[in-house]
Amino acid sequence: MHKADRLFQLVNLIRVHQPITAERLAERVGVSVRSIYRYIDDLSLSGVPVYGTTGVGYALDAAFEMPPLRLSRIEVDALTLGMEMLAGSADNELSSAARTLLSKVAASAPHQTSDPQQSPTRALNSSTAVTRGHLSTLRQAIEHKRVLQITYTSLDGVVSRRLIQPIGLFYWDGKWTVGSWCNTRAAYRDFRVDRIAAILTSEEPWRGSPQIALRTYMRHQSTASRTDSSLSR
Structure with a gap:
């Protein structure tokens, strides 16, 4: 990545996530913290009104506006x-x-x-109407923290009913999955959306805790193999 592109990325990250620490910027950009300090100096010298607060992070002046976006x-x-x-x-x-x-x-x-x-490069995949409906319901449940009851058919053909707290929707290998805390199994589970037969909103309250959160779920997934049996059974 060219330096100009990296500086643009840095400004955009600060604008969206401000205040944001140098450590977090380094993680997002994929460089060292020392490099972030150099880039911040370059931005300041070029007139970008970025400022840092010790223990808080970097932010941009409220009056700063990004130039019109130019795409290659x-x-x-x-x-x-x-x-x-x-x-x-x-x-x-x-x-x-x-x-x-x-x-x-x-x-x-x-x-x-x-x-x-x-265009010679096309995306021809298409979800069924049922899957689209489930995706909408799941997305709203994630946004509003609703517990759902689903009827699910596992990969080995076993039908079960689960109470889940959906955490995130993920698209991989041509399929949507919903990452969830499964109240029934008291563990994280991933459910393929196309294998969900029915969804009902449950009256059970959302169990708010640090364990049932997207960041915790992502850490859990990063330590599990993709071939693990976490795709719900």
């Missing part, structure tokens, strides 16, 4: 492909947002072909 041809192609994949696989609300964003990108990038059908 390959960046536009990548964004177009990503939005097309999302439009074909997500729930109706996210699909609609992806198509709207795609039209905005096409309008703001004159070097990009105006007809996505002419």
Whole structure:
């Protein structure tokens, strides 16, 4: 990555997550903390109003505005492909947002072909109406911290009913999964959304705790093998 691109990435990270520490920036950018200090100096010298507070992190002056975003041809192609994949696989609300964003990108990038059908790189996957409906329900449950009762068929054909606290939705290997705290098993479980037969909102209250959180779930997943049997049984 060119230095100018890294500096732009750094400004954008500070703008979105401010205040943010040098350690966190180094983790997100993939460089050393010492490099972050050098980049912050470069930004300050170039006129970007970034300031740091000891023990708090870096932030930008409230009046600072990012310059108009300029995308390269390959960046536009990548964004177009990503939005097309999302439009074909997500729930109706996210699909609609992806198509709207795609039209905005096409309008703001004159070097990009105006007809996505002419692109040689395409995303042709499509979710079923049932899966789209489940994705919408799960996304709202995650946002509003609702406990759900699902009827689920495991990979070996066993049907079970579970009470889950959904934590996040993940798309990998062409399938959506919902990462959850399974109240029934008292453990993290991943459920393939296309194998969920029914979803009901439960009256059981959400069990708020540090254990039932996205960051904790992600740490748990990072220590587990992808071939582990955590895909629910």
